[in-house]
Amino acid sequence: MRNINKWIAAGLVALTVMSYIILHAYQQNQIYNHTKLVIYRDGEIYDEASLSKEVHKEITVRTGDHFNIIEIKGEAVRIKEADCPRKICVDTGWLNKPGQIAVCIPNRLKIVIEGQSGNVDDIAY
Amino acid sequence: MLKNFFILVLVVVLALPGCAMEKQGEEKNYTARDELLGTEVIITVEANKEASEACDEIFSRIKQIEEKMTTRNPNSEIFNLNANAGNKEITLSKDTYHVLKEAVAFSNMTGGAFDPTIGPLVKLWGFDSRDLKVPPDESIERKLTLVDYRLLELENNKETFTAMLQRDGQAVDLGGIAKGYAGDEAKRILLNHGIKRGIINLGGNIIAVGTKEDGIPWRIGIQNPMAPRGTFLGILELADKAVVTSGGYERSFVAAGKRYHHIIDPQTGYPSESGLLSVTIISERGLVSDALSTGVFVMGLHKGMELIESLKGIEAVFVTGDKKVFVTKEIQDMFQLTDSKFSYEKHK
Numbered sequence: 297m298r299n300i301n302k303w304i305a306a307g308l309v310a311l312t313v314m315s316y317i318i319l320h321a322y323q324q325n326q327i328y329n330h331t332k333l334v335i336y337r338d339g340e341i342y343d344e345a346s347l348s349k350e351v352h353k354e355i356t357v358r359t360g361d362h363f364n365i366i367e368i369k370g371e372a373v374r375i376k377e378a379d380c381p382r383k384i385c386v387d388t389g390w391l392n393k394p395g396q397i398a399v400c401i402p403n404r405l406k407i408v409i410e411g412q413s414g415n416v417d418d419i420a421y
Numbered sequence: 422m423l424k425n426f427f428i429l430v431l432v433v434v435l436a437l438p439g440c441a442m443e444k445q446g447e448e449k450n451y452t453a454r455d456e457l458l459g460t461e462v463i464i465t466v467e468a469n470k471e472a473s474e475a476c477d478e479i480f481s482r483i484k485q486i487e488e489k490m491t492t493r494n495p496n497s498e499i500f501n502l503n504a505n506a507g508n509k510e511i512t513l514s515k516d517t518y519h520v521l522k523e524a525v526a527f528s529n530m531t532g533g534a535f536d537p538t539i540g541p542l543v544k545l546w547g548f549d550s551r552d553l554k555v556p557p558d559e560s561i562e563r564k565l566t567l568v569d570y571r572l573l574e575l576e577n578n579k580e581t582f583t584a585m586l587q588r589d590g591q592a593v594d595l596g597g598i599a600k601g602y603a604g605d606e607a608k609r610i611l612l613n614h615g616i617k618r619g620i621i622n623l624g625g626n627i628i629a630v631g632t633k634e635d636g637i638p639w640r641i642g643i644q645n646p647m648a649p650r651g652t653f654l655g656i657l658e659l660a661d662k663a664v665v666t667s668g669g670y671e672r673s674f675v676a677a678g679k680r681y682h683h684i685i686d687p688q689t690g691y692p693s694e695s696g697l698l699s700v701t702i703i704s705e706r707g708l709v710s711d712a713l714s715t716g717v718f719v720m721g722l723h724k725g726m727e728l729i730e731s732l733k734g735i736e737a738v739f740v741t742g743d744k745k746v747f748v749t750k751e752i753q754d755m756f757q758l759t760d761s762k763f764s765y766e767k768h769k
Contacts, residue, residue, distance in 0.1 A: 339454060381551050382674065388649045395642075396651040402551075406461075408651070417633070418465075419653050420664040420701055421625035421644035421671070 331394050331411035333373050335366065338404050347371045347409070362403045373407060375400065395419065449634075450619075451476070457483045458600050460624025464607065466616050475614035479607045479621075486606065489517050490599045492540065492549060492592070499593055503540060507589030510574070518582035520595060520602050520708070521575055527598070527712040528570040531728065535716030536687040540592025541567045548683045549594070553674040555681060561690035567591045568687050597667075601711025604628040604663060608707070625650075625666065628707050632660040638755075645760055646670045646698035646740055654760040655746060657738070659703060665710035667718040668699030668740075686719050695721030701738040702729070703752065709735065722747060 335343045337359055345351070345368055354376065355366045364385065367376040372392040375385040378400055385400035394411030453476035454463045462483060464476050491497045495504075498517045505511055513521070524537035541564040547553040572587040586593065600623045607621045608628050618631035620639065629639040638660045642653030646668045657664065669682030669692065686693040700718045702710040713735065717725035722739050729737040729749055738756060739747040744763045748756045758765040 339456070382553070391649050391651075393652060395653075396649045398649060416640045416642040416653060416656055417629075418620050418622055418627050418639070419625070419642035419644055419651060420627045420666045421650055421668075 331371070331409055333366075333368060334408050334410050336406040336408070342405075347373065357403075357405055359403045359405060364400055364403055364405050366407060373409065374398070375405075375407065378403060453477075453480070455480045455483075458487050458603060458623065460600070461622075462624070463622045464619065465622075466611060466619030466630075469614075469616050471614040472616060475611055475616055478614075479610045482606050482610060483603045483623075486516065486599060486603050489514055490520065490595045492594055499595060502584055502586060503592040506586035506591040510576075510583045510585035513582045513584055515580075515582055518575065518577065518584065520598060521573065521584055521593070523602075523708055524593075524595065524598050524712065525570050525573060525575065527709075527716060531713070531716030531720060533570065533687055534719035535597060535712050536568055536570045537593050537595060537598065538568050538570050538573055538586070538591055539597075539685055539687055540594040541590060542685050542687075542690055543594050543596065544592065546681070546683075546685065548672065548685075553676075553681075555676045564590075565690040568690075597715040598708060598712045600624065600626050601663065601665060601707035601709070604707030604711075623707075625671075626707060626711060627664040629659060629662055629664065636660075643701050643738055643740075644668070644670075644699065645763075647744075654740070654763050655738070655756055655758045655765075657701075657703065657752065658755045658757075662703050662705065663707040663710040664701060664703050665707065665714045666699050666701040667714035668697075669693075670698070684715060684718055693719040695719060695725075696742050697721060697725075698740045698742055700725065700740075703736040703738075705734060713737075 331347050333345045333347055334341060335357060337357055342357060343355060349370050352369050357364050357366065362379050364375050365377040367374055372390045374390045375398050378385055380400050380402040385398050388398040391398060391409050394409050397406060397408050399406045449468055450465050451468045451472035452465045454461060464479060466472050488494065489498045492499055492503065494500055498513050502511045527535050543549050545556045545560055545564050567588060567590050572591060574585045574587065576583045604621055604623050604626055608630050611619060611630055621628040627641055629641060632638055638658040641657045641659060641664050643655050643657060644666055645652045645654040667684060669684060671683065673680050673682035682692045684693050697718055700714050702714040702717065704710045717729060717737060720728065722741060729735055736749045736752045745766050746758060746763050747766050750768050753768060
């Protein structure tokens with residue numbers, strides 16, 4: 297009887313330790329590895345895509361008669377083509393860190409890599 | 422009995438991580454956004470029952486400021502002032518008068534490196550539109566004679582405020598100061614509603630209100646001028662400050678293989694070539710940070726540093742073309758360089 301209780305106690309201790317380990321790993325993963333691309337059109341979320349090594353695709357976003365083509369390649373993303381006059385969004389180039397943004401003001405489009413950006417509350421630019 | 426209790430304790434302990442996660446997901450902040458002053462305005466404040474009302478009030482106040490101070494709308498006071506340059510004086514609201522008065526004060530302080538009468542040159546280069554081009558030298562020469570803040574007359578007689586531009590063709594452009602003023606007004610409205618902490622972001626101009634919870638300072642990243650927006654090169658820890666960065670990277674265009682940016686030197690008529698990539702000013706007020714960031718960018722590292730070090734309660738971060746970062750003495754320990762491609766030139 298006494299032995300069974302010991303085993304139960306040991307089992308519970310092991311479970312407790314495991315649950316903490318799993319939780320910790322989960323949180324770490326959330327903070328450091330989980331980055332995603334969020335596409336905003338007219339200030340509203342238009343689409344989201346997770347960024348991981350295997351992905352390589354293009355998303356075409358149409359705003360009225362205009363368009364932006366977004367290219368996702370692994371953990372990096374850029375606005376590959378657009379029909380806006382000055383192509384500032386295309387010139388921004390590849391984004392690959394959380395917090396980075398490319399904006400197309402004429403087409404009212406914004407792409408952001410979301411995720412923990414090195415622990416800042418905001419960025420002055 | 423004792424053993425049962427032991428098991429109970431373990432079960433509770435097991436459940437604890439679950440509780441901790443619940444708490445993490447709780448919404449502590451309220452965020453609102455709008456497009457105003459030609460940029461994106463994002464307000465993030467502590468979740469308070471007045472937060473939504475306060476944000477609505479801020480957006481309508483900023484809209485009002487924009488309507489008075491834009492150069493584009495024929496109903497704006499600044500449009501009216503410019504249209505009557507060299508002709509007659511214009512009656513202004515207290516708001517616009519106040520911003521013009523401050524603009525002239527910062528022009529004096531920076532020896533004309535900041536100048537609100539830069540309008541004719543902004544227009545000539547096309548920075549007020551999408552039609553960007555390198556103007557011919559003669560046109561620049563001609564417009565340059567119209568850029569002089571000393572020819573902006575301001576008068577205040579009791580509750581009547583007037584202004585006049587002395588020469589025909591002169592034009593005021595408050596692009597380098599109005600956003601800062603709007604930020605100060607936004608902060609005032611938050612405080613009126615009893616909201617003591619939050620961040621107001623007006624297209625990258627940051628007004629940090631109060632501190633984070635428990636008095637922890639805000640961590641504000643300083644944009645890396647050579648990387649996409651949202652990439653920072655260092656972090657400033659601060660409370661209750663307005664942080665404004667001016668840099669050539671914000672708006673520019675390429676013509677015949679050369680890059681031209683939007684911060685025009687009022688002495689030369691060309692984009693400033695002071696050797697700086699960006700300047701960040703940290704002060705109590707958005708208006709001060711906004712006007713000085715533009716002026717100091719044009720002044721360059723040495724003159725700019727000298728000016729800022731002479732002003733109490735105003736600090737700066739300079740990023741030079743050779744990837745060096747300089748800060749004013751007072752904030753040396755509050756600034757942390759995070760991008761090793763830049764070198765931090767500390768005071769000795």
